[in-house]
Amino acid sequence: MSSFKRDKKEEEDSGGNPYQNLDKTIVLQESRYFNQTPVNPRKCCLILTKVLYLLNQGEKFTTQEATEAFFATTKLFQSKDVMLRRMVYLCIKELSNLAQDVIIVTSSLTKDMTGKEDLYRAAAIRALCSITDSTMLQAIERYMKQAIVDKNPAVSSAALVSALHLSSTAPDLVRRWANEAQEAITSDNAMVSYHALGVVAGSRRNDKLSTVKLVTRLAKTNIKSPYALCLLIRLAAQLVEDDDSEASQPYIEFIECCLRHKSEMVIYEAAHALVNLRKTARDLAPAVSVLQLFCGSSKASLRLAGARTLARLTAKHPTAVAACAVDLENLISDSNRSVATLAVTTLLATGAESSVDRLMKQISSFVSEISDEFKIVVVRAIRRLCTKFPRKHQSLAAFLAGMLRDEGGLEYKAAIADAIIALVEENPDAKETGLAHLCEFIEDCEHTALAVRILHLLGREGPKSRQPSRYIRFIYNRVILESGPVRAAAVSAVAQFGAQRPELLPNIRVLLARCQLDDEDEVRDRAIYYSAILDTGDQQLINDYIVDVPKPNPVLLEKALRDHLATRPDEPFDLMSVPSEEELKESKEPIVEIEVRKPVQMSIEEIYTEQLSKIPGIERLGSLFKTNVPIDLTEAETEYRVRLLKHVYARHVVLQFECVNTLSDQILEQVHVRLECPPEYEIKSIVPCQKLVYDKPGSVFVVIEYPCAFLDSLGSFGATLEFVVKDCDPTTGAPDPGEGYADSYPLEEFEMGCSxxxxxxxxxxxxxxxxxxxxxxxxxxxxxxxxxxxxxxxxxxxxxxxxxxxxxxxxxxxxxxxxxxxxxxxxxxxxxxxxxxxxxxxxxxxxxxxxxxxxxxxxxxxxx
Known part of the structure; x- marks a missing residue:
């Protein structure tokens, strides 16, 4: 016993991660031990753990290394040790994507799957479905159906989860297992019922009528699994979103009924669904009452769920959340900082104008205790408050300025600067105050990108203020004290004052002359450039090249320049033909998020650039001028869905017809569009879609030349979709023998307008x-x-x-x-x-x- 204690203490002293410094080569050499007979199960488990650790840490295995490790692992099927066998299944799953000839273990896994040892069966099913391709799945289909309705919940759940994963690669095959999955929905095991409902709902996701029947039937039954009930609530909510008529009322009643369930999970899911329904007018009081009770719960998870959902609700229905103000104020001091942050942002969004000052005092001490990530959420809430209560700009700007002086990273400081910049742009009364705070901040700003942005704002807004000369000192200080990029930005800002304020022009000329002696090329070039323009005295020239300079989209500008050099290098390049960079506007319904994510923002022109590049001779049309928002040419529930995008060039327009075939028993070939154009238009080329399979979009492109006269460009177009239909097997997608038959489908007319x-x-x-x-x-x-x-x-x-x-x-x-x-x-x-x-x-x-x-x-x- 004493030795055990000593070993335990040594283990505690060592600490850390025992697998931290593993070497892949050594681990692969150790895996050769699997070939010995008999094997030591404990040693083998340790080696397999090392292999799995390396794979999950992103270590790159070559195909040969993975194959050798895979076949060495298969030698362990001779062992009867339960723990080792389960580790073998895990390792087979992870290595199957990298190794070759993995199909060789199918027979061993099938044997374990159908054997009497339940501990093997569930893991064998998961491993077998991960290595078997769609052509081999039919061989084990009978076993999968039996496993789905197996009495052992672990086996049944493993088969259902595997079916869910397979639905992405072999949906038609999994659809044939729906009857067995429906039987499993009534299982007493919570997870089996939940997974079975997932399989059944997934098999019907493209059939709205079947989904309606499923939800209607299950809403009347007594489902014991809280997980399955949560999924059923989500399905019902989706049906309400898709159909806001009176027919959706039973689904709303079902969701409201779930508010009285004994499971907290189901109650929250129902409340969450009700407050997030967009298309239906309803009484939110029952759902808000539930969330209010959650805010006072002793469980941190429920407090977080309640506060988070109420925070989201403030974007659409702030008055409904106002009743929870007392409960939310109690959460400001919550030990969980996520809960406290959500409470603060919700109170800021729902509070009255009279309570703003009191809230600012409450959160002043709170802000210093949270991390930058949470501070950014608070700053965004204050930004929305500035828009909501413009008369409170003095106190809000002062509070933001105080936060700006505190310690913090670039993202946090940028969020505060964004809020003050928005205040300056949206509220004329707050311009002087906001600019003064930003001027004070750039005196000690250590972030170059942020200083450049603020200088750009000062150059744009400073000349329009009552006392523009007061800002020139702050800007010129940057020329003296800062790095090259900041000095260059300061020169551009100074030039704005000379362009828009004639009384300051003599002083600006002196400053620009000094900047012409700078060490940096960029600073000197800008100073000389702006001085030359200002010296001309031509107001139109000054406006076009200093005050109101267009900003093209950099991605599309690069592409346009490449196309120009490839096709017309001797002609002058027209910068005005490149789409400008649109400023990203804040969503009308902002959602409070704790985890700050930055989605990649792409313009619609960038999204479709790659598709357009596949059209033969597209480079001869020049640079893309504009891509218009897509319009639907068919109803949503028709057998063929078509939407139109108009890609506009200087002399041509490319009509892109995005088509989707919603019939699983048909394949469309040689899909093209027959157009009825106004007489002044000329069709140059048509690029058909060679094959349109079930539920996979394809595009038909038609290149049309605009009329010579601009007035003739307005007109209506008729369109008909024409194609060759081939029947196919809905389960495998294989087309029936034969040439098929020609068919057509009328599309709605569309306009070519000025917009x-x-x-x-x-x-x-x-x-x-x-x-x-x-x-x-x-x-x-x-x-x-x-x-x-x-x-x-x-x-x-x-x-x-x-x-x-x-x-x-x-x-x-x-x-x-x-x-x-x-x-x-x-x-x-x-x-x-x-x-x-x-x-x-x-x-x-x-x-x-x-x-x-x-x-x-x-x-x-x-x-x-």
Missing amino acids: DQIRARAGVEDWEQTWDRAANAPEASDTFVLPQNDMGEAAKAVCEHLGLPKGAITGEAVKEIRGGGIFRGGAPVLVRARLAASSGGVTMKLAARSPREDVAQLLLAAVG
Whole structure:
């Protein structure tokens, strides 16, 4: 006993990870021990553990190494030791993706799967399904069906989980096991019932009617498994989302009934489903009451679940959450910082304007105790509060400035800077305060990227302030004290003041002259460049190259430059033909998240660039000007689903018809689209989709040349989908012998409008000056009587026709639309419309200015 204690103490003293410094070569040499007879089960388990550890740590095994280790492991089937055998199954599963000829162990695994030893059977099923390909699965189908309804819950659950994994590679085969899985739903074992429901629901996911029948039937039965009930609630909620008519009411009643279940898991799932339903108006009080009780629970997991769901609910229904304010305030001091952060952000989102100052005092001490990750969540909540209560900008800006002075990483400081920048841009009264705080911050800012961004903001907003000269000192200090990139940004910011404030121009010239002696090439070049432009005195030149410089999308700019060099290197490159970089706007329904994730943001043009590159001769069309939002040309529940994307170039448009075949017993070949075009259009080429199999999208491309006259580009198109149908086996997808038969499918008509051909944006702050500068350009104007009775609806309809964002609409009593953009080919255009109520509806006077008069006339024709 004493020796045992000594060994135990030595074990505690050593600590750490015993597998931390494993060497792959040594472990593979140790695996040769498996060939000995008899084997030591304990030693073999240790070696297998090392192999599994290396695989799960990302160690790269060559095919030969994996194959040798795999076949050495198979020698251990001779051992009857239960623990060793289960380790063998695990190792076979992990190595099967890397090794060759793994199918050789199928017979041994099938023997264990159908044997009498239950401890072997479940693990053997999992291993067998992981190494068997779709062609071999039919040989074990009978055994899988038997295993699904096996009396041993471990065996049944293993078979069902394996079926779930196989449904991604052999869905038609798994669909044949649905009857056995339905029988297993009524199992007394919670996990078996849950996994069985998952298999049945997965086999019906493309058949809405079958899913409705399944949910309706199971909602009336007494399912004992809380896991299965949670899944059933999710299925019912999805049906409500898909159908917001009265027919969905029974599903809502079922979910509300689950709020009274004895399992906390089911109660939470039901409450979560109710508060997240988007399409149905309902009473949220029962669900909110449940979540409120969770906030007062002694279990940290329930407090977190309640606070998290209430935080999400504030985005859509803040008034419903306001009743929980007392419970949420009690959570501010919760020992779990995640719960406390969610409580704080929810209170900030739901609190009244009068309670803002009190909340700021409450969370001032709280913020210093949490990590940067949680601080960012709080900062984002305060940012939304700035938008909600603009009159509180002084106290909110001061609080953010205090956080800015605290210690923190780049991401945390960037979140605070983003909040102050948003405050400056959205609230004119807060501009001076916000800029002052940012000026103070860049004096000690150690993050180059953040300093550059703030200098860019000062250059953009500083000249528009009441005392612009006060910011020049802060900016010029960066030229003296900071690194090269920051100095270069400061030069650009200084130039903005000289461009927009004539009274400061003499001083700005002196500063730029000093910057021309800088050590950095970039700083000197910018100073010389801006000085030369400012010395010309040409206001249009200054505006185009300093004040209002377009920013093209860098990814698409690179592609456009490559295409230009490959096809037309001797011609001048048109920068205006490249789509601009859109600023990412915050979601209208922000969701409070504890785990901060940064999804990769891609423009729609970037997403489809690779697909367009497959069209023969696409590079001859030039650079892509714009890709429009896809539109559906069929109903959602039809046998063939088609949606259209219009890829616009300077002289051509590529129509991409994305097609999906929803019939599992058919394969479509030689799929193309027959177009009925307006007479001025000319079809250049059609790229058909060679094969369209079940539930896998394919595209048909049609390249069309625009008419020479811009006014002729407006028109309607008719379209028919034409293809050759071949019947196939729904289970295997193999086509029946024969040539098939030709068939067609009519598609809805679609329009080529003005909005498809223009990259538009709302008017900027100096809109009046921009409009006046274009006074010499050709103008087209007309007066229209619009059919809408409401001015707001009429303004939105006009913006939709012209491709303008809804942010272009200003005014209350008299609506005004201010916007502009670039027409395909590079011609700029400005649009101004005034709407007023009249006895016959809404009257609008529309004016458009452009260097090309036909572009201005086209905008009027689009509305008329």
